[in-house]
Amino acid sequence: MGLNPEFRRNIWREMTLHRLIVAPLALAAIFVLVYVADKHRTDGVAYMALTGIGLLGALWGGRLASDSVLSEIHNKTWDSQRMSALSPWTLTWGKLFGSTLFVWYCAVFCAAAYGMAMLTGDFSKIKEPEMLLALVLVSSFLAQAVALFSSLVSVRKGGSFMLAQEKTAYTLLGALTAFAVISFGYADVNWKMHWYSYELRVIEFTFISAVIFSAWAVIGSYRVMAEELQVKNTFFVWFIFNLFIVVYVFGIAVGAMPLLEQDIITKSFIAAFAVLGVIFYAALFSERKNPVAFRSMGKALKAVDLDGLFTLVPCWMVTFCLIAALVIVHSVVMGGEKAFLFFSGLFFALRDTFIVLYLNFSKNPKRADAAAVVYLLLIAFVLPLILYTAGIEEARAFFWAADSPYALAAGVLEAAAAFVLLKVRWRKNYGSVAAPIEQEG
């Protein structure tokens, strides 16, 4: 079996002889400069090497990973790749590792400089140099995987395409994630935490989390790539990811509270709901809301075609159903504790969903998601703030989830109103298959 063609293409593109020679020389020159400027101490070299890996890996690597997908669209070569015999996995790892190979080549020299500095210098400031290096390396990979995943999601969503802006956005998304993770590497090494009842050092937990989330980002990239290559996907992997998030966040929340703390379960549920809520809204806005696919989903539902249904159901719907199921479970288990809060939150989320769909199901849905963000911000923040400043504090219950029957009633009414609007628009615009083209060609 030969080398992955996509990986090889990236080697041709990235690993030119000129670059292979110049990169180590340039890096060596920088490290010598830092060494000399730092009065022949190696601290500066070590920090510079770590910073180099972080910047190269997370920023430049993220940009290259994002570019490996977005430039295919921009250069009109994406259809050729979609038509190839390459499997989604071959294409995913060929892009992820191939496009960033030169960055890792440079990182090897940085890591070598870091290692040499560690061996020859006094490093009381860096308590665990190996762990810090490992964290920076895995964070860089996480940044690249996140950048690749978000670029693929953007391609899958379609619509207007702005190469430079999108590339920058997804690079920053990956890099910010990486830098957030790396920041824990500089925390006190003795800082400990609990995940459920397991006691771990924060740096260890951060490292393990970064490894796991890198794996999820790669799995996510693979799934979206498979969809692009017309390979049928079901929602089960997304569902497992959601369950993982619940278990992960629940563990942090439970671990952070004393065991005898009152409401420990409810508070942990609130933490899990908050994170699932973020995932729900991220999925709602990043997925394509094609009315034709929704109609096909309706047909599959009516025909009890489970294969079709499981393929067509959007991720945000899966997350919403999971949240709803957890709310019901919590309500039953905890005897209705904070039930108004959770159920009102659920109905407000439903209202938001209907508004987003309402805008997307217009006849000209350009920038529908951007418009939806504006409307939702108005409803969730600006309007309540106006009422608050006008002295009507109680009105908050009409816009935000709260442990009050008024909030629940408001949520139900607003969701119902949004649903009616959505239904009318759906029937008018997309209730049936479009009529054949009648205009002159």
Next chain:
Amino acid sequence: MIEVDSLSFEYPGVLALDNVSLSIEKGSIAALVGPNGAGKTTLLRCMAALEHPIAGTVKIGGVDAHEDPRVCHKKIGYLRDIFGLYDDLSVERCITYAAASHGIADAALPEAVKKAAARLRIDNHLLAKAGVLSRGLRQRVAIAQAVVHEPAVLILDEPASGLDPEARHTLSGLFLELSGQGMTLIVSSHILTELEEYSTHMIILDKGRVVSSSGVSGKAVGDEGAYFTVELIAPHAALENFLLSVDGVSNVSVKPGGAVFMLRGDASTQAELLKRLVGQGFGVKGFYETRENMHESYLKKIKETRGGA
């Protein structure tokens, strides 16, 4: 080789393909023509298993394109209307990548690249960067990429747009060559005179529907009949009745100085009819198969469809 059955495709609010059915035989070159917005590109993309229809099926060599898209992709070469190349790679590497990504083993890559380059007459440009090539050469590299894995079906969307007349002529020759080697081609184009050079079939699409699917010389698909013209030295009143009395003759249309009619049968049937015409004293000065001009045929069909709509 290609069977499209009741295919419908909908963009939100627009039914781009409306119950399209057609059949394309192995080794033929089908010209897909129609006005802008007729659904040609959408149909080609559905055939290439790049888009998922709301109803109907596409079968490529018996494989359902939407059930097994990846299997179909191995059988198909596709060149879209606006295509791109990896500009920073050499032509050789571009074609090598295309070959490898279609599953050709490493050991067989140099030979496959050599063959594709020779076919497209770009062997002298293998070391040039794709980004510096002329429009015509880029087109040839793109086609070389599409055929390097020897697909059974080659789908080309506006392959000649932007090419000069000489390059177009070369392309026509290449299509005939590929067809001669057993490849089935579907070519979408607006340039009907050029399609006429190599197409064996013409499929007219209008408003998402197939208006006509026929041989370019007027043959109905799967029909052995062909149109013939008989020219007489002087008009003869009995010509129409005589022709209608002959077995295998239909659609007789008498014109000044002769008639056009459809005749079913082989060359000996044609010779027999000619012999009988001469024997009956019709004063035949010409007898030949009528090749309807593709452009005229296209306009006629479109006019008929719209007039009847």
